[in-house]
Amino acid sequence: MNPPTTMPAVAYRTSLPIEDPASLADLELPVPAPGPHDLLIRVEAVAVNPVDYKVRQNADPGGEPRVLGWDAAGTVVAVGEQVRLFAVGDQVYYAGALDRPGTNSRFQAVDERLVGPKPAGLSWAGAAALPLTSLTAWEGLFERLGLRPDAPDQHGTLLVTAAAGGVGAITVQLARALTGLTVIGTASRPETAEFARRMGAHHVIDHRRPLVPQLAELAPEGVDHVFSTTGTDRNLAAYAEVLKPFGRIVAIDDFDSLPLGLLKPKSISFHWEFMFTRSMFRTPDQAEQHRILSEVARLVEAGRITSTATRDLGPVDAANLRAAHRLLESGRAIGKTTLTGFREGTGA
Structure with missing residues (x-):
């Protein structure tokens, strides 16, 4: 018809x-x-x-x-x-x-x-x-952060901000299903923390409180990767402090400026993820x-x-x-x- x-x-x-x-x-x-x-x-x-x-x-x-x-x-x-x-x-x-x-x-x-x-x-x-969130999460994890899909022997720590949001929730799931990473999510309410745990986060911390001391308890040796879905400008100094040398950040949110110099001492790399790039530039x-x-x-x-x-x-x-x-x-x-x-x- x-x-x-x-x-x-x-x-x-x-x-x-x-x-x-x-x-x-x-x-x-x-x-x-x-x-x-x-x-x-x-x-x-x-x-x-x-x-x-x-x-x-x-x-x-x-x-x-x-x-x-x-x-x-x-x-x-x-x-x-x-x-x-x-x-x-x-x-x-x-x-x-x-x-x-x-x-x-x-x-x-x-x-x-x-x-x-x-x-x-x-x-x-x-x-x-x-679709949109899965593409964002997959490209962010496996293209920008350089992780390997379906690699349970791949270890380390991944921080996912706003882990109960659309992108955060599927990022947590993909990381748990396809890697051996320890996944730490952030949330701000009991119901969002519970949802992040249901999605598979090993640990959930409160992003309304300072991140550094909470992460120091869970990952005393530091974090390997950050998937920043929100508040990147606000949290960059914390990321720089908790990430290990040669760590990686991928961000999807919008902001006017970012003090990337904070990342230089540890040679931390910063990556954008925008899932429309492929279609926009054909x-x-x-x-x-x-x-x-x-x-x-x-x-x-x-x-x-x-x-x-x-x-x-x-x-x-x-x-x-x-x-x-x-x-x-x-x-x-x-x-x-x-x-x-x-x-x-x-x-x-």
């Missing part, structure tokens, strides 16, 4: 506070045509990430509708002429590209090289919660994200990791997405927040 010509979508036209009802709006938009390497996907569920509200707040589209969203699961309904990895009817999950329309629409065109097979046994929402190895998502799906199916979805807010519409943005902006979300399906009678 051919897809319809128009579809329900949620977009923003100008940067507004999330309390403003016009900050996100329900629209009817044309269904995109897939390019040569594209899959046209019928979106069944989406997840929300901090990048959604950061783009909404900081990239004003000047009155034109911009569709946000960079996590989804759905079914392939059409393919471009050069597609080789998938076929119509395949169930998939993906994060997509930052410089193309996002997942908050019933249909989306996505380069097949950025897409993985949906993990069997997961709900649509459970699958939609994984690197020759874009298909590496297909491979990573395929491997993550296998790990889920083998029971070695699990989805981090914790809350589903209902169908994809402007009101529910405003609630999701509001929750993430509060800084109190645990795991991943999802939305499933569209209103009956829209964009079938």
